[in-house]
Amino acid sequence: MKKIQVLGVGCAKCKALAANAEAAARAVGGAQMEKVESLQEIMRFGVMITPALVVDGKVVSAGKVLTVDEISKFLE
């Protein structure tokens, strides 16, 4: 099972991305979800624009609200 982390300090776009990530996780039959809201943690990923999406420890997107389909592609 893949691990999804959504990075963001609680802005509206971060919530939208988290919701899409959850939907994508359900669509592919489950994934481990985590919301990362601590600034130190976010910086450890080197992300400068939130929200960002991390799959299995790798930053796959920053600054965009990806659609459910786009996220699903990273989970296959």
Place this chain on the structure above:
Amino acid sequence: MPPLRQVMVGACAAALWLAFYLHLEAAARWLTHTVLRQSTEQPLGAAVFFFTYETPKVLLLLVAVVFVVGIIRSFFTPERTRQLLAGRRELTGGVLAALLGIVTPFCSCSAVPLFIGFVTSGVPLGVTFSFLISAPMINEVALVLLFGLFGWKVAALYVGTGLTVAILAGWIIGKLRLEYWIEDWVRAAQVGAGADEEHLDWPARLRMGGAAVRDIVGKVWPYVLLGIAVGAGIHGYVPENFMAAIMGRDAWWSVPVAVLLGVPMYSNAAGIIPIVQALLGKGAALGTVLAFMMSVIALSLPEAIILRKVLKPQLIAVFFGVVAVGIMLVGFLFNAVM
């Protein structure tokens, strides 16, 4: 280069856009005179004509500019901007940072990660501030509205003075050598590599432009309509010089008051334009209104609270102080020369 098919579609769309744009005035005149039977000599007719002409004009401009800016932004990620700025000398770096602030995607909720990412990778503090001031202050929606409602001179003044304030404020903060007022944990922060460079093709960039239009125009159109409606009302009814006594150019103290009033107010650029329109229409001086608008957009208490995570209070105070003085100077300058 974009593939031929996309160029063709783009050229057709641009031609159609231009055809609409050039016929707007005639259409509004026809609607006002022939359909609604109003004379533009009368207050009601003048207001109706103003609204029916300006609304589609500003919306068309907005869609075109936001689309083009969305495509331009697909070329400038924060990572690339940081690369361009790292290790620059202060003044050249500041000029570049202020310019990049216009085209790099930015949202105020990302100000802190961006600040840390810049400072820890060797972008000088002053250069970082030039970027952080210019990015929210020079906004494409405000630019379109100012161009549409007040003409290209006011729009150019807005960009020119915004860049100047961002460059000078950053330069001063850099010269003051205030690095020790950055919170200690920022220096020690472990900063990872970030996302890999995405390879975008032209269809993807065009989609990003389209997404920007849906996102931004979808959010700001009520403010735009409100702004134009306020403008139409003023155009038809409110006497000129209503505000002249307290915000006119003879009242020098109105500039600092406008800047101070703007700090606790927080609004995006689109929300402030209706107020700008109302104030200018009633005889307030351009410099005073411009100072008020810049203060509302560039200096906000929520931003100070966010930045408190990475900056000691003294540095936040210097940042706000320098930018506020810069904006006041812009206000005085305009009131003196216009």
